[in-house]
Amino acid sequence: MNGYVKSGLLSFIATVAYFHHAAAVSPAPGATNSASSRPSMAQLKAMAEHYEKSGSKTEAAGTYEQIIKADPTARAVLAPRLVDLYIDSKQLPKAMTWTREVMKTNPDPQAYLAGVYARIGMTKEARAILAEEIKKAREPRRKMLLNWQLADASEKAGDIEAARAALADAAKSVESSPDAPAAQKRSSTFAERHPVGRDEKAK
Secondary structure (H helix, E strand, C coil): CCHHHHHHHHHHHHHHHHHHHHHHHCCCCCCECCCCCCECHHHHHHHHHHHHHHCCHHHHHHHHHHHHHHCHHHHHHHHHHHHHHHHHCCCHHHHHHHHHHHHHHCCCHHHHHHHHHHHCCCHHHHHHHHHHHHHHCCCHHHHHHHHHHHHHHHHHCCCHHHHHHHHHHHHHHCCCCCCHHHHHHHHHHHHHHCCCCHHHHHC
């Protein structure tokens, strides 16, 4: 599974998990905040789910922001979902605002930022960040994952040779570890998509 797709799926799963928890502690549907006529948490939850299902990404994002205002503890769970929704709806300034929020608590903030850059077409910036992170990486698995991400960004940029080199570096970094088969499989899958041409074979 593509890393970016996996990231989006995980943020969606986290959102669903939050809503299940919220449903257990929220007022019944139709109830309103006693201090105002604003929608209850249960109503906001239902609205967000409806917008998501109908493909109304901007409206879903706006509802998630309302939820965060009502329940600040939801910020860490919903921020990645907001990044996804604003990217999908081409609202990049808002996507970057929430990206910075995610980075505050993400265990690998620079890799996350690089992933966002790659998704919005800023592959040059993404590759620069990843190259720097690879230089600093000491743990083999981390080097592998960063190189995989670099390969994806390079492939998206049309730099197939750089992508192939990143995958080779990824495999080399874990050649004596349990991750070696996964690295080799990743390289093989890439090779199937981008067979080496006659000119390249001759080099």
